[in-house]
Amino acid sequence: MSRTRPYIQESAKELETLFESVKDDLPKVKRILAELKHRSTPSAVTLREKVERHLKGEAKTSKSHGPGRADEPPLPEQPSHHIVDCKGCNTRIRIPVKEVCVVYRCPNCHLSFEAEYRGGVMEIVFLPAQQEEHITEDSARSILGVAAGAPFAEIKTAWRRLSQQYHPDKHQGLPERLRRAAEIEMARINRAYQVLARASAEEF
Ligand SMILES: [Zn+2]
Numbered sequence: 398m399s400r401t402r403p404y405i406q407e408s409a410k411e412l413e414t415l416f417e418s419v420k421d422d423l424p425k426v427k428r429i430l431a432e433l434k435h436r437s438t439p440s441a442v443t444l445r446e447k448v449e450r451h452l453k454g455e456a457k458t459s460k461s462h463g464p465g466r467a468d469e470p471p472l473p474e475q476p477s478h479h480i481v482d483c484k485g486c487n488t489r490i491r492i493p494v495k496e497v498c499v500v501y502r503c504p505n506c507h508l509s510f511e512a513e514y515r516g517g518v519m520e521i522v523f524l525p526a527q528q529e530e531h532i533t534e535d536s537a538r539s540i541l542g543v544a545a546g547a548p549f550a551e552i553k554t555a556w557r558r559l560s561q562q563y564h565p566d567k568h569q570g571l572p573e574r575l576r577r578a579a580e581i582e583m584a585r586i587n588r589a590y591q592v593l594a595r596a597s598a599e600e601f
Contacts, residue, residue, distance in 0.1 A: 404432040409440040416448055426452060434496045449477065479519045483508060485526070494519060502577075530585070534596050537589035549597040556590040 404412060412429055419425040426448060433445035481490045481501075485508035492501055498513040509524040538545060541555040561567075563583040568576045 402432055402435065403428060405435075407432070409433075409436065409438060409444055412441075413444050413447075416444065416451075420451065423452075423455065426455075437497065453477065475514065475517075479512070479514075481510065481512065481521055484510075484523045500524070532585070532588050532592050534592060537592040540585060540589035541593070543593075549594070552590070552593050552597070556586065559586045 404415070407415065412432065416426065416429050419429075430445065430448045430452065433441050433448060436442075436445075476494050478491050479494050481492055482488075483490055483503040483506060485503060486506040488503055488505040490501065490503060492499075492512055494514045495512075496514050498511050500509055500511050502509045508526060511520075511522045511524065513520050532540070535545075538547070541552060541559065543552050543555050560583065563579050563586060565576070565580060565583065568579045571579070
């Protein structure tokens with residue numbers, strides 16, 4: 398099945414003007430939307446969201462459509478959301494349907510997966526869980542910034558100080574990427590502390 402793109406030549410701006418003028422003509426609006434899905438410029442993405450909102454409102458408010466519907470074949474419906482069952486913990490995750498590959502993370506178990514809507518199908522690929530870095534006593538000391546032979550009280554103080562610095566509550570306002578980095582560092586700090594706590598316990 399070959400896809401035609403009647404609006405391939407139009408700029409996002411021209412498509413917006415067109416959209417405004419054919420708003421009630423559902424098949425035309427859907428064709429504009431189909432064209433926008435091929436594009437990733439900010440103006441096209443913004444317009445696409447606007448068109449999608451319009452279509453959603455349309456579907457809710459009425460079942461009657463403008464002229465031109467009878468002689469134009471309808472485009473396949475694309476759902477706006479998709480439910481993913483997390484492979485790690487079975488949590489049901491609702492994600493937006495996008496024709497670009499997006500990586501999501503389960504809010505519960507933090508397993509990552511890629512999602513992409515392609516050829517009418519939502520493709521989900523779970524990414525392998527991140528290998529936990531093995532932390533030796535030496536690397537634990539360097540993570541916490543304490544010297545070899547430092548007393549446990551000192552290790553605990555260092556861990557407290559770093560935990561405060563990297564605590565997730567302190568990074569709510571940061572972009573996702575940085576929050577994630579702080580989260581990973583926090584986990585590393587905790588593991589380093591556990592390694593040293595265990596080691597000092599064994600000395601008795
Ligand atoms: Zn999960």
